[in-house]
Amino acid sequence: MPDAMTTTPATTAVDARTDTAADPSSSLLVRACRRSQGEGLPVWFMRQAGRSLPEYKRVRQGIAMLDSCARPDLVAEITLQPVRRYGVDAAIFYSDIMVPLKAAGVDLDIVPGRGPVVAEPVRDRAGLDRLVPREPGDLSFVTEAVGLLVAELGATPLIGFAGAPFTLASYLVEGGPSKDYARTKALMVGDPELWDDLCERLATLSAHFLRTQVDAGASAVQLFDSWAGSLSAADYTASAAPHSTRVLAAVADVPRIHFGVGTGELLGLMGEAGADVVGVDWRIPLGSASERLGPAYAVQGNLDPAVLGAPWPLVANRVREAIRSGASAPGHIFNLGHGVPPETDPDVLARVVDLVHAEGPGIRADALTP
Amino acid sequence: MPDAMTTTPATTAVDARTDTAADPSSSLLVRACRRSQGEGLPVWFMRQAGRSLPEYKRVRQGIAMLDSCARPDLVAEITLQPVRRYGVDAAIFYSDIMVPLKAAGVDLDIVPGRGPVVAEPVRDRAGLDRLVPREPGDLSFVTEAVGLLVAELGATPLIGFAGAPFTLASYLVEGGPSKDYARTKALMVGDPELWDDLCERLATLSAHFLRTQVDAGASAVQLFDSWAGSLSAADYTASAAPHSTRVLAAVADVPRIHFGVGTGELLGLMGEAGADVVGVDWRIPLGSASERLGPAYAVQGNLDPAVLGAPWPLVANRVREAIRSGASAPGHIFNLGHGVPPETDPDVLARVVDLVHAEGPGIRADALTP
Numbered sequence: 001m002p003d004a005m006t007t008t009p010a011t012t013a014v015d016a017r018t019d020t021a022a023d024p025s026s027s028l029l030v031r032a033c034r035r036s037q038g039e040g041l042p043v044w045f046m047r048q049a050g051r052s053l054p055e056y057k058r059v060r061q062g063i064a065m066l067d068s069c070a071r072p073d074l075v076a077e078i079t080l081q082p083v084r085r086y087g088v089d090a091a092i093f094y095s096d097i098m099v100p101l102k103a104a105g106v107d108l109d110i111v112p113g114r115g116p117v118v119a120e121p122v123r124d125r126a127g128l129d130r131l132v133p134r135e136p137g138d139l140s141f142v143t144e145a146v147g148l149l150v151a152e153l154g155a156t157p158l159i160g161f162a163g164a165p166f167t168l169a170s171y172l173v174e175g176g177p178s179k180d181y182a183r184t185k186a187l188m189v190g191d192p193e194l195w196d197d198l199c200e201r202l203a204t205l206s207a208h209f210l211r212t213q214v215d216a217g218a219s220a221v222q223l224f225d226s227w228a229g230s231l232s233a234a235d236y237t238a239s240a241a242p243h244s245t246r247v248l249a250a251v252a253d254v255p256r257i258h259f260g261v262g263t264g265e266l267l268g269l270m271g272e273a274g275a276d277v278v279g280v281d282w283r284i285p286l287g288s289a290s291e292r293l294g295p296a297y298a299v300q301g302n303l304d305p306a307v308l309g310a311p312w313p314l315v316a317n318r319v320r321e322a323i324r325s326g327a328s329a330p331g332h333i334f335n336l337g338h339g340v341p342p343e344t345d346p347d348v349l350a351r352v353v354d355l356v357h358a359e360g361p362g363i364r365a366d367a368l369t370p
Numbered sequence: 371m372p373d374a375m376t377t378t379p380a381t382t383a384v385d386a387r388t389d390t391a392a393d394p395s396s397s398l399l400v401r402a403c404r405r406s407q408g409e410g411l412p413v414w415f416m417r418q419a420g421r422s423l424p425e426y427k428r429v430r431q432g433i434a435m436l437d438s439c440a441r442p443d444l445v446a447e448i449t450l451q452p453v454r455r456y457g458v459d460a461a462i463f464y465s466d467i468m469v470p471l472k473a474a475g476v477d478l479d480i481v482p483g484r485g486p487v488v489a490e491p492v493r494d495r496a497g498l499d500r501l502v503p504r505e506p507g508d509l510s511f512v513t514e515a516v517g518l519l520v521a522e523l524g525a526t527p528l529i530g531f532a533g534a535p536f537t538l539a540s541y542l543v544e545g546g547p548s549k550d551y552a553r554t555k556a557l558m559v560g561d562p563e564l565w566d567d568l569c570e571r572l573a574t575l576s577a578h579f580l581r582t583q584v585d586a587g588a589s590a591v592q593l594f595d596s597w598a599g600s601l602s603a604a605d606y607t608a609s610a611a612p613h614s615t616r617v618l619a620a621v622a623d624v625p626r627i628h629f630g631v632g633t634g635e636l637l638g639l640m641g642e643a644g645a646d647v648v649g650v651d652w653r654i655p656l657g658s659a660s661e662r663l664g665p666a667y668a669v670q671g672n673l674d675p676a677v678l679g680a681p682w683p684l685v686a687n688r689v690r691e692a693i694r695s696g697a698s699a700p701g702h703i704f705n706l707g708h709g710v711p712p713e714t715d716p717d718v719l720a721r722v723v724d725l726v727h728a729e730g731p732g733i734r735a736d737a738l739t740p
Contacts, residue, residue: 182711186679189688229632232652232674262599264634265653282602283635304602309556318559341552 024157024219029090033220033255033276035298035331039368041323041360042089043353044159046222046259047339048082049094053346055081065110069099072145079149083156085346086353090157090220091149093213095142097163097224098171100209101202103137106172114177121175123187125194131172132201136208146216157220159257160213162206164225165199165243166236172198181230188239199243207250214251222257222279223247226338228270229262229281236266241273248274257300261338264289271297281337286322290329298331303352305336308344312351319355320363327367334360394527394589399460403590403625403646405668405701409738411693411730412459413723414529416592416629417709418452419464423716425451435480439469442515449519453526455716456723460527460590461519463583465512467533467594468541470579471572473507476542484547491545493557495564501542502571506578516586527590529627530583532576534595535569535613536606542568551600558609569613577620584621592627592649593617596708598640599632599651606636611643618644627670631708634659641667651707656692660699668701673722675706678714682721689725690733697737704730 024030028042050056056078060068068074078094098108098116108118122128149158171177173184188195210221228240248256258270259279271278271293278297280289282304290299303322307315319334326332334356340349394400398412420426426448430438438444448464468478468486478488492498519528541547543554558565580591598610618626628640629649641648641663648667650659652674660669673692677685689704696702704726710719 180676180708180711182676182679182713185674185676189677189684190680229653230676232654234655262632262653283599283632284602285604304555306550306552306555306600307559309552310560314559338550341550343552 022155024153024155027089027155027157027219029157029159029333030219030255032331032333033257033298037331039361039364041326041332041334041356041364043334043356043360044088044090044092045082045086045336045340045349046092048086048088048349049078049092050340051342052340052344052349053081053085055085065096065112066099066102069095070103070141072141072148075141075145076148076152079145079158080152083153086350087357088353090159091153092159092222093146093149093161093218095161097161097168099142100136100139100162100205101132101168101172103139104133104135104205105137106131106133108171111176116171117176118172119175121183122169122172122198123183125197128194128198128201132198134201134204136205139209139212142209142212143216146213146218150217158213158218160210160218160221160251160254162210162213162221162223162247164223164228164240164247164260165202165206166231166240167225167227168202168206169195169198170227172202181227185231185235188235192239195239196243199239200246203243203246207247210247210251214254218254220255220257221251222259223275225258225260225270228260228266229264231266233265233269236269241269244270245273257333259300267292268294277331277333279335283337286326286332287328290326293329295330298333299326299329300333300335302326302335302337305338305341305344308336308341308348312348315348315352316355319352320359323356323360323363324367327364332364392525394523394525397459397525397527397589399527399529399703400589400625402701402703403627403668407701409731409734411696411702411704411726411734413704413726413730414458414460414462415452415456415706415710415719416462418456418458418719419448419462420710421712422710422714422719423451423455425455435466435482436469436472439465440473440511442511442518445511445515446518446522449515449528450522453523456720457727458723460529461523462529462592463516463519463531463588465531467531467538469512470506470509470532470575471502471538471542473509474503474505474575475507476501476503478541481546486541487546488542489545491553492539492542492568493553495567498564498568498571502568504571504574506575509579509582512579512582513586516583516588520587528583528588530580530588530591530621530624532580532583532591532593532617534593534598534610534617534630535572535576536601536610537595537597538572538576539565539568540597542572551597555601555605558605562609565609566613569609570616573613573616577617580617580621584624588624590625590627591621592629593645595628595630595640598630598636599634601636603635603639606639611639614640615643627703629670637662638664647701647703649705653707656696656702657698658695660696663699665700667699668703669696669699670703670705671696672705672707675708675711675714678706678711678718682718685718685722686725689722690729693726693730693733694737697734702734
């Protein structure tokens with residue numbers, strides 16, 4: 001890894017920006033979402049902002065997660081860090097899926113190394129009424145942070161960020177992260193009326209969170225339904241999709257990326273919920289995912305984050321494979337199949353970005369030539 | 371839940387046994403594996419022996435997990451407990467996937483609430499040579515336990531138990547349970563020679579463990595590759611399947627069940643590795659799984675264990691759905707999609723068994739009638 005790559009992040013970032021048009025709405029990322037990217041291949045990483053970056057750890061020192069999300073200056077700085085360092089083709093709004101809940105008054109915390117924790121989980125109607133309000137809270141700190149970011153990012157698009165109702169509900173029902181979502185599913189199956197009321201409230205909060213980001217200047221959005229892959233297609237259709245559809249419908253004026261892990265059986269349904277782009281993890285080649293989705297959807301993904309620790313030539317081969325496989329889709333945004341793991345060496349991500357930018361158009365041109 | 375159901379477990383067990391032939395090799399379970407079960411539907415549960423049963427907690431008091439697996443009397447008692455209580459159509463050998471490694475001298479422990487933990491994980495060749503021997507250890511305690519069981523079980527078949535090399539390797543490389551298998555995959559992709567050496571040793575130990583159980587009288591086996599679903603089909607084919615194939619080939623004289631979670635993309639490959647029956651989790655209807663597998667394989671599954679906490683009528687509907695969907699497969703063994711969760715109410719499992727026995731043949735007969 002040459003030192004130059006990490007000592008000149010600003011140059012890299014500027015280079016990437018000049019590759020795109022002056023307006024983020026005609027950026028490579030937005031064009032890929034709209035299925036008109038040509039040979040260009042945008043790249044960004046889920047969780048590019050945050051836990052794997054030393055500059056992030058420095059600015060977060062002594063500041064709790066949810067506090068950091070409520071400080072516009074800090075949100076802007078953390079969101080910009082990976083754009084400066086890597087020259088990625090999009091920024092993703094630094095936040096947490098629980099932020100709109102916290103802003104609405106939900107009593108919860110983010111415990112380091114564990115995740116969102118709720119002291120009194122929702123187990124019945126009284127619990128729901130006690131914990132989750134029907135009205136969104138004040139998100140002026142979001143508006144302010146997005147304003148700062150859009151001014152700074154120029155032509156680089158900002159992707160708005162929110163959690164989907166099913167994934168949010170799983171934390172509120174379990175009380176924290178879960179391996180099997182047993183209480184969540186038991187409530188979902190056992191009391192559909194209470195479940196729908198919970199998810200409607202969460203959809204309102206998430207939709208408002210995304211709408212606020214779009215109104216303030218975000219050029220696209222990504223809805224994270226990280227744990228939807230734990231559901232069968234029948235359960236997803238009956239109990240999760242209708243609520244995600246409501247959230248996505250609230251921001252239909254910008255491209256919408258819809259993401260989950262282990263969602264091979266759900267890809268088509270996640271598209272139909274109102275997405276322009278469907279996230280694909282590493283379990284399925286992008287070409288196969290695109291076949292399942294049909295011509296109306298772009299794909300995003302799908303490098304396995306777990307192989308980032310392998311020797312570089314092997315990582316590079318995987319990157320090239322993903323580019324080749326994604327070329328047959330009507331649109332492809334290069335990304336990982338899930339978030340950047342905390343222990344990732346940022347230099348490896350820098351090399352991935354450089355490789356995608358250097359070789360992506362050539363590989364795509366070869367693949368796109370009949 | 372009538373009291374009678376839990377106070378007369380012995381009767382239930384005897385009833386179930388008289389449903390099958392006198393010899394476990396012609397039992398309903400074995401016939402389902404061989405795709406000649408007719409309208410009958412065998413049922414058992416992964417992890418039916420163990421953590422969810424009060425009688426298990428009583429006999430395990432003060433005895434460490436790996437110690438309990440090395441005591442033939444205790445292994446036999448724990449294996450028999452769910453057969454007595456539920457009248458299931460098969461016993462599964464009570465053990466742990468790490469038992470053959472421990473017997474071979476691998477320095478590891480099972481930490482309650484966490485799982486297998488290895489103090490000095492395998493990270494390089496020296497680590498491999500230090501940790502994992504090439505020769506199996508003495509498994510006479512297994513032979514003795516199986517002998518006790520076969521004598522006691524009569525016509526009820528005993529399913530032999532072992533972990534697949536990929537899943538075993540993940541514990542040895544990570545040092546314990548993992549969310550993303552990052553070190554495992556980095557080693558697998560980055561040093562295939564070391565990876566194959568590790569998995570060959572693990573295949574030898576697992577094959578010997580299964581062979582010992584079959585030689586002592588087990589009527590079928592199940593190979594647990596619980597975490598294989600974290601791999602793409604390409605990685606599974608290159609790095610996991612060849613080793614599992616070796617294990618399954620060692621016990622080709624009995625029916626072989628091959629199980630993993632989240633393996634929708636791998637079902638065909640798991641069959642081709644040398645299985646008669648492929649385990650299917652709740653993410654795919656059994657009928658669809660069987661279509662992917664083709665006519666040469668039976669299926670096992672696939673009630674979502676997370677819905678066991680829902681009100682009984684809803685659980686019953688799910689059971690009926692799984693029976694209906696499984697009827698189109700050339701063979702169906704009713705089971706959960708993964709292990710019994712620790713907090714499961716045993717009375718619910720008793721009702722599931724009774725429902726499968728009472729309604730299974732009728733639902734299958736309806737579905738099988740052209």
